[in-house]
Amino acid sequence: xxxxxxxxxxxxxxxxxxxxxxxxxxxxxxxxxxxxxxxxxxxxxxxxxxxxxxxxxxxxxxxxxxxxxxxxxxxxxxxxxxxxxxxxxxxxxxxxxxxxxxxxxxxxxxxxxxxxxxxxxxxx
Numbered sequence: 184x185x186x187x188x189x190x191x192x193x194x195x196x197x198x199x200x201x202x203x204x205x206x207x208x209x210x211x212x213x214x215x216x217x218x219x220x221x222x223x224x225x226x227x228x229x230x231x232x233x234x235x236x237x238x239x240x241x242x243x244x245x246x247x248x249x250x251x252x253x254x255x256x257x258x259x260x261x262x263x264x265x266x267x268x269x270x271x272x273x274x275x276x277x278x279x280x281x282x283x284x285x286x287x288x289x290x291x292x293x294x295x296x297x298x299x300x301x302x303x304x305x306x307x
Contacts, residue, residue, distance in 0.1 A: 184209045185208070185209040185210045185281050185295075185296040186296075187207050187296055187299075188205065189203060189204065189278070189299065189301040190203070190205075190301060191204050191301060192302045193303070194304045194306065195304070196307075197269065197271060198268060199305070200268075201266045201269065201303060202263055202265050203219070204261055205217070205219075205264075205279030205298055206259075206261050207262070207281060210281070210296075213236060213237075214236055214285065215283070215284065215285060216234060216235050216236055216286050216287035217233070217253075217255060217280065217282060217287070218230065218233040218287055218288075218293075219233075219253060219262075219264045219279060219280070220278045220291065221273075221276065222276050222278070223275040226275075228291065230244050230289035230291070231247055231251065232244070232251055232252075232264060233282075233287045234254065235285060235287070236285040244289070247273075250268045250269075251267070252264070253265075269303075269305045270305060273305050274303060275303060276300040276301065276302050277300060277301050277303055278299075279297070279298040280294035281294060281296040281297075282295070
């Protein structure tokens with residue numbers, strides 16, 4: 184069993200930055216890839232970013248590439264999502280996800296545990 188707890192969401196203006204954190208417990212964190220997804224009202228959940236078990240490999244959705252950075256600290260069992268130059272279209276509930284494998288990507292079926300989500304709202 185894995186528990187994931189996200190934090191760091193909030194209400195910001197266009198162009199601002201936020202850093203989301205996801206603290207994991209239960210399974211050996213450093214052995215598995217992690218990801219971030221988001222879901223806006225009335226839309227399907229979509230992939231944002233993923234990071235391999237070691238942190239050496241990352242992938243991003245085209246919509247956030249160059250603005251968001253995913254990272255991890257295996258000593259703290261925590262994955263981060265640094266979000267810069269935020270836009271109103273980034274408004275969503277952001278979910279942290281724990282993968283079944285050492286490498287992951289945009290396929291949500293690769294992930295077997297999900298956090299409860301944290302709200303990010305970007306005002307124009």
